[in-house]
Amino acid sequence: MLPDEPSARLLQPLWDGVVRTLGIDTISHPLFFVLAIITTVLVAGIAFSAVDVFVARKLPFRAAARYLLITLPGYLAVFMLLMWLPAPYRNEVPRTAPSLLALVGGVAVLLVVGDLLSYWWHRLEHASTLIWRHVHSVHHAVRRPLTVWSGFYVHPVESLCVFLTLYIVPFALGVHPLIFAAYAMINTFITMVTHCGYDLPLYPNSVLASAPMHEEHHGGGKPHNFSVLLNLSDRLFGTFKPF
Numbered sequence: 001m002l003p004d005e006p007s008a009r010l011l012q013p014l015w016d017g018v019v020r021t022l023g024i025d026t027i028s029h030p031l032f033f034v035l036a037i038i039t040t041v042l043v044a045g046i047a048f049s050a051v052d053v054f055v056a057r058k059l060p061f062r063a064a065a066r067y068l069l070i071t072l073p074g075y076l077a078v079f080m081l082l083m084w085l086p087a088p089y090r091n092e093v094p095r096t097a098p099s100l101l102a103l104v105g106g107v108a109v110l111l112v113v114g115d116l117l118s119y120w121w122h123r124l125e126h127a128s129t130l131i132w133r134h135v136h137s138v139h140h141a142v143r144r145p146l147t148v149w150s151g152f153y154v155h156p157v158e159s160l161c162v163f164l165t166l167y168i169v170p171f172a173l174g175v176h177p178l179i180f181a182a183y184a185m186i187n188t189f190i191t192m193v194t195h196c197g198y199d200l201p202l203y204p205n206s207v208l209a210s211a212p213m214h215e216e217h218h219g220g221g222k223p224h225n226f227s228v229l230l231n232l233s234d235r236l237f238g239t240f241k242p243f
């Protein structure tokens with residue numbers, strides 16, 4: 001796609017704005033996408049917590065504030081560490097934005113790959129007694145009602161492995177930072193939705209992993225619904241259970 005074609009020009013103002021606002025130093029950092037993850041965690045976390053406390057009234061205000069206060073400093077500390085520590089190398093920052101088609105197609109492919117890799121890691125966590133006992137049982141011990149913060153209640157080894165399954169491919173391929181950031185925001189949002197406890201109206205339950213699906217996974221009994229991004233892997237490998 002040539003940069004002067006209409007579809008390529010569509011995202012150029014957005015990309016120029018991102019570069020101007022964040023600066024080349026931030027965007028060229030190899031872990032730049034972590035900024036997209038943190039932003040999504042905070043925005044979605046605050047929005048869902050507001051619904052939990054003031055609309056659904058399933059969580060006292062103090063509990064929601066405590067979750068935020070535990071999560072916020074940790075994420076900010078990680079971000080500052082990443083940005084202030086000297087990066088071993090810098091990525092070249094492209095001048096042109098990807099075309100809209102490249103953005104949508106790229107995010108879709110990354111979601112499929114991320115779903116496949118995280119699905120098989122999750123299946124291994126349930127199949128291996130050793131990994132279940134020492135790692136994944138921590139997440140399944142999370143108390144109900146599930147909230148957007150429940151997804152972060154995991155063993156550090158699980159945190160690292162899930163991070164790798166979701167991000168190693170776009171990282172290794174060096175995808176355009178705008179595509180990488182969009183993918184990071186969308187997959188972070190989906191993993192938060194799966195723990196939010198609400199069957200959201202207009203949410204594409206038939207394509208994306210959803211809260212009712214994941215509630216079933218947390219429900220005990222023979223585990224189904226291992227996918228945390230799409231329904232695809234569960235449907236492909238026979239573990240999809242309609243809710």
Ligand SMILES: [Zn+2]
Nearest residue numbers: 122126136217
């Ligand atoms: Zn599980």
Ligand SMILES: [Zn+2]
Nearest residue numbers: 139151195214
């Ligand atoms: Zn879960």
